[in-house]
Amino acid sequence: MSIEEATLPDRDERLTAERAYELYWADLLPRDARFACVGTGCSAPLICACLDKPEQNLRIRPYFRSYRLEDHAATCEVAHGRGETRTEKRPDVFEAERPAGHFRREPTPPASPAGDRSPRRVSASQTAGLPPRASHYYRLSSLVQKFLEHRRDRDLAEATVDIGGETTTYEALFRNIYRQKVVDLLGTRAVWWGTASLRATREGGYYLRFSRPFRHEDAELRPTITITARDIEAYPVRKLLRARLDKLIAESGGYCVAFVWAKPWMPKDAEKPFVRFYVNNLDHIDVRGPEILEELKNTSRVGA
Known part of the structure; x- marks a missing residue:
C-alpha cells in the first residue's frame, strides 16, 4: 500500500x-x-x-x-x-524558491534500544487524522513526475498546478521545444522539454544541448544550458543532482530528456543567433534517461 x-x-x-x-x-x-x-x-x-x-x-x-x-x-x-x-481537488503548488530553513539540520535524537523499530510518537493533536494538503513542490523533478502520472491517467488538460503565482494545466505548462518559433516565445516561461546531449565540463560542471531545435527565420537553433560547478556546490541537493547526471553520462553516453522551467533567451546583436536557457536555481531543471520517451509521446502542446 x-x-x-x-x-x-x-x-x-x-x-x-x-x-x-x-x-x-x-x-x-x-x-x-x-x-x-x-x-x-x-x-x-x-x-x-x-x-x-x-x-x-x-x-x-x-x-x-x-x-x-x-x-x-x-x-x-x-x-x-x-x-x-x-475532498475538492486543489492545484499542486510549485514554489519558485525554498523557504528559509528548508534544509535545517536538527539535533541527533537519542539512540533507540536495539531491535526497537517503532518511531517516537508525536502529539496526536498535531498530526493524526489531518486531511491531505495541497502538494507543494520545490524541485522540478517532482512536477515532472506528476506530469508523467497525469499523462498516464489521460487528464493533463484537467489537472492543474499553481506555478509562479498563476494556475494553469499540466498540458499548457509543459511544452516541447521542437520547431516552435522562438521569437514569439522569448517572454514565455514554461517547462520546456526535449531530447538532449549531456557532458561534464573540465571545470566540474555540466553542459547540455537540446537535440531538437527551435525555429528562427530559416534557421534551426538548438538551445543550450550550462550548469556551473559553483552553482552545484551551492545547491543543497547537489549529491542527488550529480548522481543523476553522472549516471546518465555513464549509462547512455549523455543522451537524455531535459526539462527546464525558464524563458528562452536570444542575444539581440549577436552575429549568429543562438538560444540559451539560463537557470539560476538548480531546482528548476530536471534531466532523465531516454527510457521515459515512451511516456512522453503525444504530450507536447505546440502553440504560442
Whole structure:
C-alpha cells in the first residue's frame, strides 16, 4: 500500500515522501529513518521506499509503506479507508524558491534500544487524522513526475498546478521545444522539454544541448544550458543532482530528456543567433534517461 504522507518524529514534522527523499539526498536523513502514520489514533511505523535511488520514473519513486497492515490502529483511515469524504481537488503548488530553513539540520535524537523499530510518537493533536494538503513542490523533478502520472491517467488538460503565482494545466505548462518559433516565445516561461546531449565540463560542471531545435527565420537553433560547478556546490541537493547526471553520462553516453522551467533567451546583436536557457536555481531543471520517451509521446502542446 502506497501512503502519501507520514510524520518524522525525530524532526517533529509531517512530510511527503518527496520531502523525505530530498532530506536524505541533502544528508539530513539516514537511510533507515523511521516514520509514523498520520491516521486518526494511529502511530504505525512506516518506511520510505526508493529513498536511495537517484533515478526516478513511474516505477521508481519514493513512497511510504507499512511493515504490516496489522500495525495500523482500527481507527486509521489511511490504512482502512473508513470515514473518507470526497475532498475538492486543489492545484499542486510549485514554489519558485525554498523557504528559509528548508534544509535545517536538527539535533541527533537519542539512540533507540536495539531491535526497537517503532518511531517516537508525536502529539496526536498535531498530526493524526489531518486531511491531505495541497502538494507543494520545490524541485522540478517532482512536477515532472506528476506530469508523467497525469499523462498516464489521460487528464493533463484537467489537472492543474499553481506555478509562479498563476494556475494553469499540466498540458499548457509543459511544452516541447521542437520547431516552435522562438521569437514569439522569448517572454514565455514554461517547462520546456526535449531530447538532449549531456557532458561534464573540465571545470566540474555540466553542459547540455537540446537535440531538437527551435525555429528562427530559416534557421534551426538548438538551445543550450550550462550548469556551473559553483552553482552545484551551492545547491543543497547537489549529491542527488550529480548522481543523476553522472549516471546518465555513464549509462547512455549523455543522451537524455531535459526539462527546464525558464524563458528562452536570444542575444539581440549577436552575429549568429543562438538560444540559451539560463537557470539560476538548480531546482528548476530536471534531466532523465531516454527510457521515459515512451511516456512522453503525444504530450507536447505546440502553440504560442
